[in-house]
Amino acid sequence: MPAAAKETPEQVAAAALEAAPVWDGHNDVPIQLRGRFDNLINDFDFVDTLDTQDGDRAAMHTDLVRLEKGDVGAQFWSVYVSAALPEPEAVQATIEQIDVTKRLIARNPDKLALALTADDVEKAMAEGKIASLMGMEGGHSIGNSLAVLRQMYDLGARYMTLTHSTTLDWADSATDAPRHDGLNTFGKDVVREMQRMGMLVDLSHVSEAAMHDALDVSGAPVIFSHSGARAINGHLRNVPDSVLARLPENGGVLMVVALPWFINEELRNHSANRSAEEARLKALFPGLPDNVEAGLAKWDATNRPPVSTVADMADHIDHIRKVAGIDHIGIGGDYDGMPTGPVGMEDVAGYPALFVELAKRGYSQADLEKISSRNMMRAMREAEAFAASRRDMAPIEYPVGKPRDAE
Missing domain, CATH: 1.10.286 (GTP Cyclohydrolase I; Chain A, domain 1)
Structure with missing residues (x-):
């Protein structure tokens, strides 16, 4: 192609996002609905939330107008509840968050569509709607019960982050004292049961040892719904190279977070x-x-x-590409779960700026399409195929009341 006709970075990014809109791994709108409105959303206007600023509390990062500006085509809405809750209360609260998320989707049928499968995501994108999936953030949401895990899947949850900020009876958190050197026997069975059903195993928030234990027993791709590369930022929430190097064999995807303190x-x-x-x-x-x-x-x-700027987030993507390869990178902003995004990506409208930055660094349109959503689509389809291959396998059973920290 003659130099004069060469596409600009802006054109490369725009073409990529038109062909493959962003599939974002983690957005905390549901906990904002709980914290700001007590889940009373019958009169909540999700078209524009810039008027939600209240005193010292900033306006929400997310609404339908800004999601469109950000070229978001699929969104994992986090049905997070606090890990400080007693687990029976956490189970109830998680169900309430699934309910409010489904009601938010139902209230905006022209723009949002509930998605439970990769085919659902593809269909919604083709219709110009935002495919809306749900992910649980923390194994406290299942109350030490594989039965509850199965019911959460039936309610629509399509990933679970194994821990949040607290080490559980069966899994070590990245930001709490370890008790199991990763996952114990029950924790490994949680991973197996999730993959038997087709629920994605999310390894954001878990310890390095737990990441390795989960990969050891995984037959399907894992994800990191909102993490960075620890070699670029040493926060323990980020993923070390020893784990990144295993993603090609597993097929997993690290969805890069935008939280400034994790990327700078x-x-x-x-x-x-x-x-x-x-x-x-x-x-x-x-x-x-x-x-x-x-x-x-x-x-x-x-x-x-x-x-912190857009360039910081791009630095993480550069490093992941170097260690794991282009096929294992996605996007997981963590909007509405942090004070602000980096300069240039303060809210969900900012994703195109990241893709322009990557295009300036030499990423091709095909590369950008993989990062925006094709890698995540491939991982979800492989997880579904793995579950289909296990269709005749019986659910994993535990006696009622058995201590889950017992080996």
Whole structure:
């Protein structure tokens, strides 16, 4: 092609997103509906949520207008509930979040379509609707019960993050003290049962040992619904190279997160330094909160936080491509589950900016289509095919009341 006719990065990105709209791995609108509106959404306008700012609480990151601007074609809505809840309460709350998500989808039938299969996703995209899937964030949502896990699948959940912030009776979290050196016997059976049904195993939030244990027993692709590369940002929520190197054999997809503190290493260190300064001030001035507040304000004035940008997110994608390959990268923004996205991608309207940045770095249209949704489509179809091959296999059973931390 003559140089004068060469497509610009903007044109390459636009063509890729038209052919393969973004399939985003994690959006926390459902917990926003719970926290802001007590799940009372009969009068909730999801077309434009910019008016949801309330005092110190920023406006929501997500609405139908901005999803369209962001070229989002499929969305995993997180039916997250707090891991601090007692597990029986967490099970109930998760069902309530599935309910509010389904009601949100039903209230917006011209723009959203409930999707339970890869075919559903493909159909919704072809109709110009956003395919709406549901993912559970944390195994506390099943209350130590494979029976509950199966019922959550029947209610429509299509992935489960094995842990959230808390280590469970059967799985170690990345950000809590380990108890099992990964997954125990029951935890490995959770993975097996999920894949027997066709539910995607999500390894965001779990410890490195748990990632390896899950891969050891997986016959279907796993996902990381919203994580980065630990070699670029050392946060334990990110994925180490030892795990990235196993994705080609597994077929899994790392859906890259946009959360600034997970993608910009300088910002992560700034946050840690600020926490250390706050702890120092509290030790110096016990019982004098005004002194602590004044000292922290002085520290803030002379230690401005670094700025995270779209380029930071692209750096993670570059590294994952280097270690795991182009076929194992996706997008998992974590919008409405963080204060803001990086500069240029503050909300869900910003995805095209990321794809322009990648095109500037030499990614082809075919590469960008894989990252936006084709890799995720392939992984889901392979997970469904694996489940179909296990159709005659009986469900895994455990006696009622058996301790799940027993080996």
